[in-house]
Amino acid sequence: MENMTDNITLIGMPGSGKSTIGVLLAKKLxxxxxxxxxxxxxxxxxxxxxxxxRKGDEGFSRIENQVNSRIQASRTVIAPGGxxxxxxEAMEHLRQISRIVYLxxxxxxxxxxxxxxxSRGVLLKEGMTLDDLYEExxxxxxxxxxxxxxxxxxxxGEVLDCFLRACPEFHPDGERQKRLSF
Numbered sequence: 001m002e003n004m005t006d007n008i009t010l011i012g013m014p015g016s017g018k019s020t021i022g023v024l025l026a027k028k029l030x031x032x033x034x035x036x037x038x039x040x041x042x043x044x045x046x047x048x049x050x051x052x053x054r055k056g057d058e059g060f061s062r063i064e065n066q067v068n069s070r071i072q073a074s075r076t077v078i079a080p081g082g083x084x085x086x087x088x089e090a091m092e093h094l095r096q097i098s099r100i101v102y103l104x105x106x107x108x109x110x111x112x113x114x115x116x117x118x119s120r121g122v123l124l125k126e127g128m129t130l131d132d133l134y135e136e137x138x139x140x141x142x143x144x145x146x147x148x149x150x151x152x153x154x155x156x157g158e159v160l161d162c163f164l165r166a167c168p169e170f171h172p173d174g175e176r177q178k179r180l181s182f
Contacts, residue, residue, distance in 0.1 A: 007098035008170065009078040011085060011141055013134060015113040016103040017151055021159050022079040028160055029172045032073065036080040040067050048081070057125065061086055069093045085140035095144070099167060102145025103159075106152050107134040 008025065010018040019035050026033035037048055040063055044051050052060045061083065068080050068090035078098060084090055094100060111130060142148070147166045151159050164171055 005074065005097050006170075007073050007076050007078060008167075009080065009094045009098040009100045010103055011080065011100060011144060012082065012103035012151075013105060013110055013137060013141075014082040015110050016082075016105045017156070017159065018079040018082075018103060021103065021151075021156060021163075022077045024156055025160060025163060026077040029077070029170060030075070032076040034071065034073060034076055034078045036064075036068050036071065036078065036084070039071075040064060040081070043067060065090045071097070073097065082137065085137060085144055091144050095146075099170075100144055100146045101163065101167070102141045102148045103151045104141065104145075104148050105150075107131055109152050110134065 008031075010022050010025075012018055022035070023033050025031070040051065041047060044063060046054070048060075051063065055063070064081060064084060065087035068084055068087060071078060071093070076098075078094065080090070080094070084094075091100075107130065114130065149159060149162045149166060151162075154162065
């Protein structure tokens with residue numbers, strides 16, 4: 001793979017399982033795990049919902065772009081917040097340092113999983129519903145995702161198996177697919 005590092009970035013809607021799957025994937029591969037929302041909270045000294053309340057959507061986006069643009073890692077699974085796809089600079093950086101995997105889930109499944117979006121620190125414009133957010137973000141996830149995994153109704157183990165089938169170069173036993181070179 002040209003210009004590819006050994007990092008994996010998981011993108012997708014809030015509630016798609018980025019953090020949960022990211023931790024399990026990191027354990028399976030022997031990688032580190034970074035949740036960039038936690039990096040943001042640590043840098044700002046407050047919860048995501050409080051950052052959004054105090055600094056507004058645009059202020060939060062600037063912070064999110066800056067934090068994700070500065071991640072330097074190796075052999076790491078990175079789980080940024082769902083709104084990172086609005087941050088062009090951050091997405092370009094993540095594309096350069098990792099393989100971007102989109103965890104696609106249906107809006108119906110998200111509604112079953114998610115509670116109060118505001119308390120989760122989800123970036124929602126005034127009057128916006130989960131359906132609106134899904135419609136706005138899905139094309140961005142599709143555009144940035146180099147690999148798409150449909151995670152609807154899958155167990156965590158099934159998602160990990162799907163990942164290893166889709167990205168065999170990350171197989172934990174070093175059984176990387178051999179590429180022929182001429």
